[in-house]
Amino acid sequence: MKKILWLMAANAAMSMRKEVMKKYIVVLSAMLMVLSMVSGAYAGTATPNVGVSGTIMNTCVVGGSGTMAFGTLDANTNSAGLTTPIMSGMTLWCTKGDSVTFAVGNGLNYAASTRNMKDSGTDLIPYTVSFTTPVAGLGKSDTTTMVTNLALKATFAAGALDNLPAGSYSDTIVLTITY
Secondary structure (H helix, E strand, O other), rough: OHHHHHHHHHHHHHHEEEEEEEEEEEHHHHHHHHHHHHHHHOOOOOOOOOOOOOOOOOOOEEEEEEEEEOOOOOOOOOOOEEOOOOOEEEEEEEEEOOOEEEEEEEOOOEEOEEEEEEOOOOOOOEEEEEEOEEEEEEOOOOOHHHHHHOOOOEEOOOOOOOOOOOOEOOOOOOOEOOO
16 A cells, blocks of 8 residues: 555656646746747848948039130220230039149240230230139039139230231130149
């Protein structure tokens, strides 16, 4: 009988242990499931660095064609000489911050180290050109200030018109922009 009682007690203890183990397994499974959802155990994450770069090249863009016009002249009114207003008709923009230099060619009627406007014959009005260089680029959003800052003007001296016949006088010069 002792053996039966002992077997019954052992069975009862075993049964209790099984119930406790089942509860532990259920609780442990639930904890693992919650933990895996919270920690993202089913998804991976990577965070690589990606470099982004670009190089802006210096550039200048010219629009239109510039003019330096003296307008209507006569030897009496313009006896003291005259300077054209700053060149008009041309737009120019260069990369912001770019140092831009300018050079002015001698023109089509250059003679004896002098630029000249010429009529349809051989008559010449000597003139000089002045401008500011270098000029800093201001970017594409500003197409007028650079031309204004360049301050390209032509001047003829006092008495230059004194012995010239009436007519239309002109010259063409080349403006070289280096950027």
